[in-house]
Amino acid sequence: MRFMVFVRSPKPLAALHRDSLLRAGVLLDAGDLVPEAYGVSGYWLIDVRSREEAVERVRRIPLPACVVEIREVAVV
Amino acid sequence: MGATTSVRRTIDAVWRMESAKVIAALARYTRDVGLAEEMAQDALVAALEQWPDEGVPRNPGAWLMTTAKRRAIDQIRRRENFNRKVEEIGRDVQEATPDASEGIEDEIGDDLLSLMFTACHPVLGTEARVALTLKMLGGLKTEEIARAFLVSDSTVAQRIVRAKKALADAGVPFEVPEGPELATRLASVLEVIYLIFNEGYSATQGDHWMRPELCAEALRLGRVLAELAPKEAEVHGLVALMEIQASRSKARTGPGGEPVLLLEQDRGKWDWLLIGRGLKALERAEALNQPPGPYYVQAALAACHGRARKAEDTDWQRIATLYQVLAQISPSPIVELNRAVALSMAYGPAAGLALVDEIAGEKALQGYHLLPSVRGDFLLKLGRNQEAKAEFEKAAALTRNEREKTLLLERAAACD
Incomplete structure (x- = not known):
């Protein structure tokens, strides 16, 4: 299952701490989004076995004062 | 609740x-x-x-x-x-x-790598290595492994108990092998991961839920290994091969579950994100400047198709060359047969036919229906219809797959 994780941070996050996702073999893609009203933001696209795993993995990444949205990618 | x-x-x-x-x-x-x-x-x-x-x-x-x-x-x-x-x-x-401080991450990495090498130790049989790897590294339950391999729970449980005992009896040390041992032990790890992938990818029967799960698990293990052992070109080669093969999973079967040949697949259904990842993994392998290994070459072959948005854009000359490289590192008549097909696509049917006639005497190809089938195809393209017809009939008699037999007999009939 693929999940798109959006992270909105009031200040820039260095490389968005992608290491733990990369080491776990679940990170498919990552990138920064063009800054908008609520600060700088980025995304991770991850491939995990369940929604719970997506939540658990993201929960462990230090993201102070960030707004995180986890959305499942539709399968066509 | x-x-x-x-x-x-x-x-x-x-x-x-x-x-x-x-x-x-x-x-x-x-x-x-x-x-x-x-x-x-x-x-x-x-x-x-x-x-x-x-x-x-x-x-x-x-x-x-x-x-x-x-x-x-x-x-x-x-x-x-x-x-x-x-x-x-x-x-x-x-x-x-x-x-999650850096030092501890490295230590965890070494432990995980040691665990992979132990679970895939050559003292264990293939089935035992696969079961242990899925259980200890993938975190799968015994019943999940059993469902994936269409065997009973107790069979898998026994396999795991025996494997653990065999490791203990052999006194296998818990460590990452070094020196000349590393290459053979790594080959064993890669073999297990690719076996898991293929079990999920090639079988058409079995539990529909567990099969794709096996592919995903193998990919994950490969990606983890690529971060743990980034200096091993073959690890990246295997990851590239799996990413590119997995990219075709939605295109490789038709609505009735029938297989769709690579050149006839709807490339719009390919997962271009995975292809991109595969090409990147291939670049990582190339950047290490090591002699090409079998996974790297197979990945490079898969990439030739992956780079072509349309089937007719395929670089067949490069494919023919890569098959020649593959034939040198892991010689096999099947590889030669594939090379013959690539040669015919790149340089015309006569070039393919010449190679097929060269290898036709190989023992491993006797009774193999693809040999006459491929030969018939070349002959038909050369306008030698009656000879082609005989080859298709020969192939039809050799195949055990009914659908394939019908198809071959139709091709034979069309030669008149």
């Missing part, structure tokens, strides 16, 4: 994420993978008992690790002659719970 179910699902997820690390760290202290795996299982049982009431701890991985270590100490205390080990583990439990 809703809350309990959700806790159970969280425990499942945490287990899949953490079990390999817990087993690996315990195995380093106890030097006994079997014991480590049992103690980790005990910790899982404890979590299943306690978390639904007490809630999921803030750091569930550390909780599992601490619980498993305590169980290991209890267990070893019961076996009195392990006194020294108790001291070692005891000291460690006193230390602070690990957090």
